[in-house]
Amino acid sequence: MNEIAPAQAGWREWTGLSVLILPTLLLSIDISVLHLAVPALTEDLRPTGSELLWISDIYGFLIAGFLITMGTLGDRVGRRKILLIGGAAFAGASALAAYAPTAELLIVARGLLGVAGATLMPSTLSLISNMFRDPGQRTRAISLWMTGFIGGMVIGPLVGGVLLEHFWWGSVFLVNVPVMVVLLVAGPLLLPEYRNPGSGRLDLVSVALSMAAVLPAIYGVKELAAGGFGWGPVAGIAAGLALGAVFIRRQRLLADPLLDLTLFGDRKFSASLGTLMLVTMIGPGLGLLAGQYLQLVEELSPLEAGLWMLPMSAALIVGFAVTPVLARRFRPAHVIAGGLVVGVLGMLLFTQAGSSSGLAYVVIGQSMFFAGSSPLMVLGIDMVVGAAPPERSGSASALSETGQEFSAALGLAVLGSLATVVYRASLSVPEGTPDVAADAARDTLGGAVGAAAGQPAGVAAELLATARSAFSDGLAAAGAASAVIMLAAAVLAVTSLRRVPPIGSTAPVQEAEHAAT
Template sequence: MSNVNPPAKATRREWIGLAIIALPCMVYAMDLTVLNLALPAISAELDPSASQLLWIVDVYGFLVAGFLITMGTLGDRIGRRRLLLIGAAAFAAASVIAAFSRSAEMLIAMRALLGVAGATLAPSTMSLIRNMFHDEHERQFAIGVWIAAFSVGGAIGPLVGGLLLQWWWWGAAFLAAVPVMVLLLLLGPKLLPEYRDPDAGALDPLSMVQSLFSVLAVVYGLKRIAEYGTDARGIAVLLVGFALGVLFVRRQKHLAYPFLDVTLFRRPAFSAAIVAYALAGLSMMGVYIFMTQYLQLVLGLTPLQAGIATVPWSLCFTVGSLLAPRLARHWGARRVMVRGLLLAAVGFGITALVVPPYGLWILIAGMLAMSLGMAPVFTVGNELIITTAPAERAGAASALAETSAELSGALGIAVLGSLGMLAYRLWLDPALPTSLADADTTRALSTLGGAVAVGGELGGAAGVAVVDTARTAFTGAMRAIAVFGMAMMLLAAWMAARLMRDGEGEAHVAVVAEDAAGA
């Protein structure tokens, strides 16, 4: 057997480069949440309609999800560093224009451009990490930092937005991203390597259109169903999205250089990582939307107190992301993923036990276990996804991982959110007073916030009874969704153990590292 030189260790240049590409990832995640606190000020100044306000919030996430696959494939062709820098320049320019928007239409257009530019960040940065870090353990740690950057960005978004709005106008929430992107433009060409597939063919326009509109239709349909229930338009758009997705996948089988290499799913480690990633995202987003409402509408915390209560979630997710490489070094990728999923299942199980008067502490304990368990799944899962794919397809593979995360998150909000509210209505309806007006009954059954408002208007013992009953029904619904999340984590753990039982993931990672060193 021939001796193979060990993979080269990363130098100071690579580690500084990692910090440079982690910053835009943090801004990307921050931009998903930083706008929420600015909405009242935007509404007062730009006077958007209800529909326009919804698009101001949602269009960024829609276009990020829609363009991920296209941008991942484009980066493999024109160069990942080049695409990243183009995206950073567009993001900075759109942020400045958005900050000084003079109409709702102008702001929507800039948020759309921010979404297109933001779609370049995740696949470009992840695929660059593969080229910068050839040692398996260093690469796992680098991916942990990359995952932590997204977690920190999402966590500090409301905090940054609140601080900026305290002292400046609403446009300052957009300007926070500009210095980070300028820093990337200045240092990126010096610190980041360039990589492209020298044998890549031309982009297939039809595949680009199919992938874009398929993802957009699925995300839009799921969000509409989550908001309006079994809405005919939402279901129709969702079905159109699925049909376009099927056509897209079928077309990829006949292309010499496809957007989506369907043969990747024949690799057990790749399939296990994608499934675990998707199920974790679905379960996490499904229960998280109930947690945030539970903290404020059931426990009665202020928005600031509720935000503080979720800080342990973000901190543990960050710590888990950074610890995952060390755990993978001792246990191997398969055991880290399986044990992480089992710990996440325990967290969901703890959440399912929420009862007064200890609801807050039980919920925080569940959050800690969930985030500590899911973080290694995302870190190690991403590492397996990009290393089991061929080096020249790393951009497309990382884009596929991010797209699955976006779709599973939207699916969690739509499906689990709808199922949870269905359970809420089934438990609350028989318990409401028969003397309640039809309009008030409808409001109480629609949302927990509506029930609290109805109870406040009624006043007295009747109002207190309505609120208490609604809170009990909502808590039961959250517990049911937590049980479902626990089942999904156990299913993902079983699949990871089964598909990776022979160590395909660890073996392939080692082969890739050896090949990189030989090259």
């Protein structure tokens, strides 16, 4: 028997893809522009330290907490409907944030932005999987979708800088409104609707359990990354894991669960998701350490450090463009593993960060990491959503996003803690340094830089030299650990995905016919 080829997407679908890239672009811009706006909004609203943390963190917490619910809800009531409702809510919350007169109201608006944002990523990705049924076209579409996300991260600081130079801090939120208006106008014209006609009612107990499991676990991991070991964060992680076990048990008993655990029975799905989660552990943690290295060790200004990060973004975009071409000729396992080996070599360059050419090693190493990770980002996400039946693609997309949120937070905690331990073990405070300055230097490299500012020239120079050397040792240790993690991901990809054929190949059909014969 010959397999019926999936329908080819036409101009309507490709034009619709440009509409789907808009909210993704906007979400990635929002990641960076708030950091630029913090000084201005702090001066205007006078938030306390706790309020400022909530302004920054509540957005990510609620996105992570609502991803599974919104992805599954899209499968039930319609992915386009959820996307448009979320887009309207995002625009309204953005306007509320822009004109918030108090820090408390800004926290509420940021929370609403997080809930609305949780509808956007799984909805856009599941719509792509339904609009582009041909595997080759779907891979190209996801590649373009990912390019839009990275493009937003690149232009975010530029957009934010221009807005903040000419307008008040609320403009960084208000810019979301016209983009969402375009989505609301063009979406009904260009995006088809998809839903699972056989889905039952949404189990509200499962919704509550999913959020009760995700939120304390994410909070605990992020607190460990920021402040080191503490019983509060540990208790949050333990509570999240316990409630997660209750959630999973309930899903197994429900006839129509919020999260379909049978997805993990597909080896392609589970192996792709596992590989994605391993590599996602590396990026945020190593990126944070690299940013500190550029500014505090190499003494670059924020603008100079940002410019040195442009090659990394360029490497990602090139990788996204090349991946669909390679995936048509070679098996995804080989393309992914080959890229990850390049990333491993890049991570090993971080171990040389303490040398006289440290800047070059860090920039080239991180560029190699991003270039090597790009095939996994495209093909891994493609296989996750492609392995799920069309009626469950929203749930699969949300599960992928939630897993990567956990991995990113975990990676920040693990790599940050490792670098801190090595930094403190390597640091040798010069004799004659006051106790207060010595304690600050032992805490962080930033503390050492601040402490050195008030010391005599000789003591300051010696303290800075030893602190920067110790931080380079910590960065090298984090790079070595990242190389091990990435190598494990490459092995997982090769062993678990080796039977997946090149994109568009008919090998599975031929093998099935041979087995039947």
